[in-house]
Amino acid sequence: MSTQLQRSEQETDESPQEQRLERKRFDESEREAQRTEEESTGDETPYVHLKVFRYDPEVEGKREPHFDDFRVPAPQGTTVLDALMYARDEFDSTLTFRHSCRQAVCGSDALFINGSQRLGCQTQIQDLDQRPVRVEPLPHQEVEKDLVVDMEHFYDQMEAVEPYFQGETPDEEEQLQSRENREKVKMSTRCIWCGACQSSCNIAAGDNEYLGPAAINKAYRFAMDEREDDDIKQHRMNILEQEHGVWRCQTQFSCTEVCPKDIPLTEHIQEMKREAVKDNLKFW
Amino acid sequence: MSQSHNRGLIEDFGRWREFAPGMWAWIFHKFTGWVLIGYLFTHVAVLSTAISGPQLYTTTLRSLESLLLVRVLEVGLLAVATFHIMNGIRLLFIDLGVGLESQDKSFYASLVLTGAIAVASVPTFLSGAF
Numbered sequence: 001m002s003t004q005l006q007r008s009e010q011e012t013d014e015s016p017q018e019q020r021l022e023r024k025r026f027d028e029s030e031r032e033a034q035r036t037e038e039e040s041t042g043d044e045t046p047y048v049h050l051k052v053f054r055y056d057p058e059v060e061g062k063r064e065p066h067f068d069d070f071r072v073p074a075p076q077g078t079t080v081l082d083a084l085m086y087a088r089d090e091f092d093s094t095l096t097f098r099h100s101c102r103q104a105v106c107g108s109d110a111l112f113i114n115g116s117q118r119l120g121c122q123t124q125i126q127d128l129d130q131r132p133v134r135v136e137p138l139p140h141q142e143v144e145k146d147l148v149v150d151m152e153h154f155y156d157q158m159e160a161v162e163p164y165f166q167g168e169t170p171d172e173e174e175q176l177q178s179r180e181n182r183e184k185v186k187m188s189t190r191c192i193w194c195g196a197c198q199s200s201c202n203i204a205a206g207d208n209e210y211l212g213p214a215a216i217n218k219a220y221r222f223a224m225d226e227r228e229d230d231d232i233k234q235h236r237m238n239i240l241e242q243e244h245g246v247w248r249c250q251t252q253f254s255c256t257e258v259c260p261k262d263i264p265l266t267e268h269i270q271e272m273k274r275e276a277v278k279d280n281l282k283f284w
Numbered sequence: 285m286s287q288s289h290n291r292g293l294i295e296d297f298g299r300w301r302e303f304a305p306g307m308w309a310w311i312f313h314k315f316t317g318w319v320l321i322g323y324l325f326t327h328v329a330v331l332s333t334a335i336s337g338p339q340l341y342t343t344t345l346r347s348l349e350s351l352l353l354v355r356v357l358e359v360g361l362l363a364v365a366t367f368h369i370m371n372g373i374r375l376l377f378i379d380l381g382v383g384l385e386s387q388d389k390s391f392y393a394s395l396v397l398t399g400a401i402a403v404a405s406v407p408t409f410l411s412g413a414f
Contacts, residue, residue: 016384017385057288057289065289065291115301115302116302139291140291142290143290144288150288202307251306251310251375251387252306252307252309252310253306253307253387254306257304257306264384264385266306266378266384266387267384270378270379270381270384271381274380
């Protein structure tokens, strides 16, 4: 770790975000170095033991939540999603989970893997320390079946901040954004609506009305967009300044830790808090 | 639609090994905050003995200070208050948007400072207690 610290001290021109990403990458490589042995059975292919949460309200005997064990081949590069798909295709076709693009873009397969919110398709088996690999549905959301949770509430929160551009489009002209402004909102545009942050947030778990990190980040993306006029920004601030808006955040940094797209969520929430303070400051 | 299953909050407490520095900072801040509130009541109760005259106040304080447990708890109280102050300053910076990327380091710094101050206070609080 010391070499990493020296590096970041030397390269002072790196932005905080870059430093953070660098640190994340370093942790990643350190874990890889620590991993010396993989479960092996004598033949070439390493196997991995999966412990998967199961629940099916429609089948007698599966109504009680339990864990099923799967032993699946996991050659280098196998992701948790690959392993789950193998288990489903080869062993139990009723094993249910969401997935689509398999490349961390669609945000369908956020799961609770070894006690942390991660994307199944982005998490390689060999990057996980604990065995067996525990795969559970996202916490703090109702489980519909196996690894599928009800995302309705999350989508409601996202919709509540009006997550779309509301600037006026000039006729026959492009509406260009300045480089600086684009840079400011760049990270916030990366959200894939996977719900990992919301699920990791203790406050959101205890307060159902709290907008949550993803929604506030979405609001940040548009409130900070200079192409929207002041009225719209005021309207956006009015939504965020509610009791269950930005003020609920207690800076646990859980959301920032788990975000698969490395969005500095807490930083954005804090900035919206400051905007809200500025918005309400009156000098009389 | 068929019924769904609510898993509750259990996994949150069970996965403390997975907690990141930011989460620990939050937990310690809450805990020390409650301890300080609790102490406030004791503090007011002890001070209130002065209402019945200076003699009672002096005897109460002297007898309290003669207890080893109280001496040890004073070190604990200082540690709790120090951490709460240090982390409070850390949170102030976080609110100002300063140094969010080193929030974990500032948490560790709060812990180290708290430990150092608590250890340094031992001679003062425990002198003559044994």
